[in-house]
Amino acid sequence: MSSPKLLLVEDDSALSELLEYRFENEGYSVRATPDGDEALVLASEDTPDLVILDWMIEGVSGIEVCRRLRREKSTAHVPIIMLTAREAEDDRVRGLETGADDYLTKPFSPRELLARVAAVLRRVRPALAGETIEVGDLRLDPVAHRLERRGKELQLGPTEYRLIKFFMEHPRRVFSRGQLLDAVWGTGSEIEERTVDVHIRRLRKAIAHEKAPDPIRTVRSAGYALEPV
Amino acid sequence: MSSPKLLLVEDDSALSELLEYRFENEGYSVRATPDGDEALVLASEDTPDLVILDWMIEGVSGIEVCRRLRREKSTAHVPIIMLTAREAEDDRVRGLETGADDYLTKPFSPRELLARVAAVLRRVRPALAGETIEVGDLRLDPVAHRLERRGKELQLGPTEYRLIKFFMEHPRRVFSRGQLLDAVWGTGSEIEERTVDVHIRRLRKAIAHEKAPDPIRTVRSAGYALEPV
DNA sequence: TGCGGGCTTATGACATTTTCATGGCAGTTT
DNA sequence: AAACTGCCATGAAAATGTCATAAGCCCGCA
Numbered sequence: 001m002s003s004p005k006l007l008l009v010e011d012d013s014a015l016s017e018l019l020e021y022r023f024e025n026e027g028y029s030v031r032a033t034p035d036g037d038e039a040l041v042l043a044s045e046d047t048p049d050l051v052i053l054d055w056m057i058e059g060v061s062g063i064e065v066c067r068r069l070r071r072e073k074s075t076a077h078v079p080i081i082m083l084t085a086r087e088a089e090d091d092r093v094r095g096l097e098t099g100a101d102d103y104l105t106k107p108f109s110p111r112e113l114l115a116r117v118a119a120v121l122r123r124v125r126p127a128l129a130g131e132t133i134e135v136g137d138l139r140l141d142p143v144a145h146r147l148e149r150r151g152k153e154l155q156l157g158p159t160e161y162r163l164i165k166f167f168m169e170h171p172r173r174v175f176s177r178g179q180l181l182d183a184v185w186g187t188g189s190e191i192e193e194r195t196v197d198v199h200i201r202r203l204r205k206a207i208a209h210e211k212a213p214d215p216i217r218t219v220r221s222a223g224y225a226l227e228p229v
Numbered sequence: 230m231s232s233p234k235l236l237l238v239e240d241d242s243a244l245s246e247l248l249e250y251r252f253e254n255e256g257y258s259v260r261a262t263p264d265g266d267e268a269l270v271l272a273s274e275d276t277p278d279l280v281i282l283d284w285m286i287e288g289v290s291g292i293e294v295c296r297r298l299r300r301e302k303s304t305a306h307v308p309i310i311m312l313t314a315r316e317a318e319d320d321r322v323r324g325l326e327t328g329a330d331d332y333l334t335k336p337f338s339p340r341e342l343l344a345r346v347a348a349v350l351r352r353v354r355p356a357l358a359g360e361t362i363e364v365g366d367l368r369l370d371p372v373a374h375r376l377e378r379r380g381k382e383l384q385l386g387p388t389e390y391r392l393i394k395f396f397m398e399h400p401r402r403v404f405s406r407g408q409l410l411d412a413v414w415g416t417g418s419e420i421e422e423r424t425v426d427v428h429i430r431r432l433r434k435a436i437a438h439e440k441a442p443d444p445i446r447t448v449r450s451a452g453y454a455l456e457p458v
Numbered sequence: 459t460g461c462g463g464g465c466t467t468a469t470g471a472c473a474t475t476t477t478c479a480t481g482g483c484a485g486t487t488t
Numbered sequence: 489a490a491a492c493t494g495c496c497a498t499g500a501a502a503a504t505g506t507c508a509t510a511a512g513c514c515c516g517c518a
Contacts, residue, residue, distance in 0.1 A: 003408075022330075024416075027408065109331055145403040145448050157503055158450040158477095194467090195505055201468065202503095220466065220513070386492055423478090424494055430479065431492095449477065449502070 004121055004128045007048035008032040009039040009065065010083065011057045019052070022110045023117075036060030040068055043075050047187070049128055050121060052113070053100070054083045070099045074187065079120045081113070127169055135171045136215055136229035138207070140164070149209050156206040159184070163203055167216070167226035176223040200224055233350055236277035237261040238268040238294065239312070240286045248281070251339045252346075265294045276303050279350060281342070283312045308349045310342070364400045365444055365458035367436070369393070378438050385435040388413070392432055396445070396455035405452040429453055 006023055010016040011034035020030045031048070033039050036057050043051065051069065055062035062082060069075045079101040101120050104113055122129040127142040134140075140147050147154045147164060156164070162184045167175075175183070177193040185191055204216055217225045235252055239245040240263035252259045260277070262268050265286050272280065280298065284291035291311060298304045308330040331345055361370045369376050376383045376393060385393070391413045396404075404412070406422040414420055433445055446454045 003405075024411075111331055143403065144401045144454060145451055159504075191504095192506065194507090197467065198469085198505075204468095218467070388493075420493095421495065423496090426478065427480090427494075433479095447478070 003027050003029045004049040005046070006030045006117070007039060007043055007051045009036065009051065009057060009062075010034065010054040012054070019110060019113065022114065026114060028117075034058060036062070036065045039065055040072075043069060043078070044072060047074050048078060049125065050117060051078055051080045052083065052117070053080055056085065066100060079124050081116055081120060083108075125169055127165055133168050135168045135226060137209075137212060138164070138168065138215065140168050147207070149207055149212065152209070154207055156203065159199055160203045160206055163199055164207065164226075167224075171226050171228055174217075174219045174223050174225040179223065196224075232256050232258040233278040234275070235259045235346070236268060236272055236280045238265065238281065238286060238291075239263065239283040241283070248339060248342065251343065255343060257346075265290065268294055269297055272298060272304050272307070273301060277307060279346060280304075280307055280309045281312065281346070282309055310345055310349060312337075362394075362397045364397045364455060366438075366441060367393070367397065367444065369397050376436070378436055379441065381438070383436055385432065388428055389432045389435055392428055393436065393455075396453075400455050400457055403446075403448045403452050403454040408452065425453075 006028050008016060008019060008023075008030055010019070010032065013034065016032050016034065020032050023030045031042055031046075033042060034057065037060055039051075039053075040060075042048075053062050053065060057065075060068075066080055066082070069078060069080065080099065082100045082103045084103055084105055101124075102116050104116060118129055122131060126133050127140065130143045132139055132141045137150050138147065139149075142165065145161065147156065147161065163180070166180070166183050177196040180196050181189055181191055181193065200216060200218075204214055207215070213229070215227050215229065217227050219225060235257050237245060237248060237252075237259055239248065239261065242263065245261050245263065249259045249261050260271055262271060263286065268280075268282075271277075282291055282294060286294075295309055295311070298307060298309065310330060311332045313332055313334055330349055333342055333345060361368055363369075366379050367376065368378075371394065374390065376385065376390065392409070395409070395412050406425040409425050410418055410420055410422065429445060429447075433443055436444070442458070444456050444458065446456050448454060
């Protein structure tokens with residue numbers, strides 16, 4: 001499924017519930033907690049696609065949560081939108097320095113937050129925001145769950161789909177089999193690394209096109225990468 | 230044409246009349262009252278599609294109206310747009326927390342409110358904002374509650390109708406069984422996900438047409454989508 | 459330059475597991 | 489009574505994870 005996973009850290013329960021409701025209505029998958037420590041646990045258990053973080057929360061402070069998220073390898077690149085009180089100019093600055101991607105000052109309308117979230121996701125991972133991505137002659141429409149090459153639709157299984165989607169989100173970059181397992185199969189999957197080879201083969205077969213070259217590059221003793229065209 | 234039902238709660242009679250006039254001109258069906266208690270009665274008698282609520286009204290306060298609307302089952306999901314005075318930052322916060330969907334600060338132009346209303350309705354119930362929807366060779370008339378394919382009317386049950394309507398409001402898009410349950414059966418319904426399959430089958434059967442292909446696409450391990458033609 | 463060994467990847471086959479379509483059925487609602 | 493709903497059992501189809509084996513690549517050495 002293509003619903004982006006949000007982690008909402010907000011200790012005002014009324015606001016939290018409202019936002020949870022709104023976001024789920026918009027097709028996001030939301031987990032919420034008022035507690036900083038718990039947020040860190042949740043984030044490490046199942047890496048969210050984006051974190052919405054209230055600055056003033058119980059337990060660990062917002063800034064500390066932010067910092068720790070950045071420190072953990074699995075969450076280091078997860079975008080963070082922080083919510084601040086109007087006066088706390090100071091926090092805002094520190095927040096951005098600490099690595100928040102955007103901030104919103106209370107009070108804000110849910111629609112405003114929705115827009116920011118969509119914008120950040122679009123910037124960081126276009127496919128999550130429902131935008132089609134193109135890499136070389138491949139075009140992927142995440143909303144329709146379709147992949148086509150030179151106008152012709154390709155037929156692939158679920159795993160191959162997730163795999164090519166991941167590659168298309170990070171073109172040219174080489175991923176080890178371990179990284180691919182984490183990203184595509186999910187962290188902690190106990191699967192033979194060699195199995196990745198098999199799926200790469202299946203993917204290659206699925207996207208093979210009469211004259212077009214194979215866009216998947218094998219990097220010996222390192223992994224695989226997707227090359228444009 | 231379908232006319233969305235608005236409930237306007239505003240005690241400035243000049244403004245109220247102006248808005249009523251404008252909205253009716255735009256094809257909405259409007260009921261207005263300056264009084265909070267009466268608003269609640271009206272809302273429960275005939276559930277509106279959207280409520281426009283002034284924060285500073287006589288009788289029960291705006292925030293209380295908002296809260297009670299949310300508490301009543303029949304009005305719990307009706308979107309609310311609230312109108313606030315410029316300075317009342319505080320109210321705004323509480324309003325959003327209480328469950329308003331959007332707010333507008335006085336003074337505002339009627340056109341601005343019209344735009345917000347249209348946007349909210351489009352988000353919540355696309356069919357309300359529109360006339361008939363066409364997707365491929367299917368044509369749905371939400372007012373008449375009818376679906377036809379290639380000119381021939383189709384006969385379907387209530388659930389199948391809601392299902393195809395939802396699909397037609399979002400053509401091509403893949404929905405997971407969970408999303409379909411939320412959208413068609415209502416959030417929180419405790420229904421077996423596999424039951425969706427059954428209704429998909431019934432829907433397919435109902436819209437089957439001699440030579441026309443099946444417009445419902447099964448996306449393995451993801452869900453279903455409606456494809457034009 | 460040519461060759462062979464050692465290591466890495468590609469491929470085809472296969473047993474298992476998932477996932478889906480379908481028909482039937484009993485309980486409700488209209 | 490007729491229509492509708494939700495769920496289960498069943499069978500079929502698709503997808504998945506592993507192996508064994510073939511093929512390819514890199515490197516040192518003659």
